Amino acid sequence: MKKFFTTLSNIWKIEDLRVRITNTFLFLLIYRVGSFVVLPGVDPTSLSTQKGKEGLMGLLNMFAGGSFSRESIFALGVMPYISASIVVQLLGIAVPYFTKLQKEGESGRNKLNQWTRYLTIAITALQAIGYVSSQVSPDAKLIAEPFFTILSVFVLTAGTLFVMWLGEKITDKGIGNGISLIIMVGIIAQLPFAVGSEFATRVNGTGGLFIFVVEIVALIAVVMFTILIVQGTRKIAVQYAKRIVGNKQYGGVRQYIPLKVNAAGVMPIIFAQALMFLPGMVSQFFPSAASSGILIALSDYTSWGHNLLFAILIIIFTYFYTAITVNPNQMADDMKKNGGFIPGVKPGKTTADFIDGVISRITLPGSIFLAIIAIMPAIATVLNVNSQFARFFGGTSLIILVGVVLDTLQQIESHLLMRHYDGLMKTGRIKGRTAIPTVAGTTPPEI
Known part of the structure; x- marks a missing residue:
């Protein structure tokens, strides 16, 4: 303290x-x-x-x-x-x-x-x-x-x-990304009302105070799990050739390329969620089709069919968005121009193929974990959690909250370290940020 x-x-x-x-x-x-x-x-x-x-x-x-x-x-x-x-x-x-x-x-x-x-x-x-x-x-x-x-x-x-x-x-x-902070403040503003509503429901209705405490503990566990996904990286060692110019030595050091487990951030959930709203829109514009069993199942966000399709779409969009935001060929070319190489891997196309293979392997668990986080609000709703409070158990809102908070704390820590003060953490460094759409050249969008 x-x-x-x-x-x-x-x-x-x-x-x-x-x-x-x-x-x-x-x-x-x-x-x-x-x-x-x-x-x-x-x-x-x-x-x-x-x-x-x-x-x-x-x-x-x-x-x-x-x-x-x-x-x-x-x-x-x-x-x-x-x-x-x-x-x-x-x-x-x-x-x-x-x-x-x-x-x-x-x-x-x-x-x-x-x-x-x-x-x-x-x-x-x-x-x-x-x-x-x-x-x-x-x-x-x-x-x-x-x-x-x-x-x-x-x-x-x-x-x-x-x-x-x-x-x-x-x-x-x-301090921080302005658009991201505005979204985060809007989400946090709903949290006290959601917690109060759930507390009143449990105390005055079913479950009692014990169930409410269990829900809070579960929410903390989900937040910690989300932080692990946002911060998770796979480091690839890169060796730079040693050059001697006069009496000075340049290069000759080993650095690392941090590849994020969830490089796509929150974008797969946004895209998948947009598609999952289509059955409900079809039901509104074509009332005769509203009685279809498939449309009814897909329109209910707590049904097994809806969540299974939602999870599959998230996995697909995670691979798609990672493929368009992370360019192994460009990374390999930049590495080659700067005299760097991955130990045991030939420069050029072999390096690009190696990086692409690593990205493909780490994207699979990352996409599965992202899908689990995305369907957590539906699971919480099925377990009789208030719908407003259930939204904080995962989905877009939780990933945005975690990513924006980590990004803001990272910037504050950078200011402290730059002026030779201790950072916000005793060990390690705050890293990782959640993708939120902004236009920033060829870099992945930041929400």
């Missing part, structure tokens, strides 16, 4: 770090206050306390920090920006123009960011129209149509762009 307070004191002594942390809290406070500002023309007294808290809407509401169900000006949050980032990154694989931009360094990244912003505006406007028509009750509208819809689309689009701007400011003047 003494070391903990000493570390906090050291953090406060570093002026740059102190200013960055203060800025981060202030920007996040602005976001949280804005999430309670209701859309103009909406009667706040008519808002339902349960609307938008189940299924897909519940997941979106969690990422938006409750703004979705409150019909706030920040109701759409940063999800349109995340969607635009994913689209731009996929275009970088399929379209030569975007591939070229990814290789042009800083200027290319600026152009990609500009394309992402334009696409964010278009996606937000479309989602805003759908949100107003499906989520805002006619009884809550104080302004006649179509003026209410037009006004709401402008406000929701401006709200998303403002949240995106806050995220960029946090990244520049704060």
